[in-house]
Amino acid sequence: KQEVTQIPAALSVPEGENLVLNCSFTDSAIYNLQWFRQDPGKGLTSLLLIQSSQREQTSGRLNASLDKSSGRSTLYIAASQPGDSATYLCAVNLSVGAAGNKLTFGGGTRVLVKP
């Protein structure tokens, strides 16, 4: 069974510092991996989708890397701002048949960026 882990569970940084968020998964047979942001009491907002054939994906200040062989993905957020404070979730999509419809989520990393 695929397990997805995000460590640390919480992170606090001063404004301007770069954020590094980690995601690890146990089954390397993934089709893709998606990073989400969730604000308190809100739904999930998709940030980046990285395919298994890709090593990284970028959008603005966000960069996600993927190393399938080691079962790891990292989300980098450059020059953090207080508005980046939120919970960040990663989710993997397995590549096996109907299981490809099912995202397995990590527990999330709660980020606080202090002004």
Next chain:
Amino acid sequence: NAGVTQTPKFQVLKTGQSMTLQCAQDMNHNSMYWYRQDPGMGLRLIYYSASEGTTDKGEVPNGYNVSRLNKREFSLRLESAAPSQTSVYFCASNWASYNEQFFGPGTRLTVL
């Protein structure tokens, strides 16, 4: 585009009552999903519909039923609510499996 919408936003039920959570998307997506989010358990898939006319169980389907009413709408029904079903429920959709999923704002359900 409204994206994925869910109604109601909040609901309080008594044990044994029934209710239906509604979800609609206006992105012409083929696949739709229902998740629940619980502290310490993360997000778990309840049911999904890969395309109009099909539904399949996810990780935690017990106590729930779903209906894919048409391409736009996917409802989740609790026939006899239990306190263990107190949770935040999210609907999501994508164009097809393996594509980026888009989530609704959620329904906070409390069962007393």
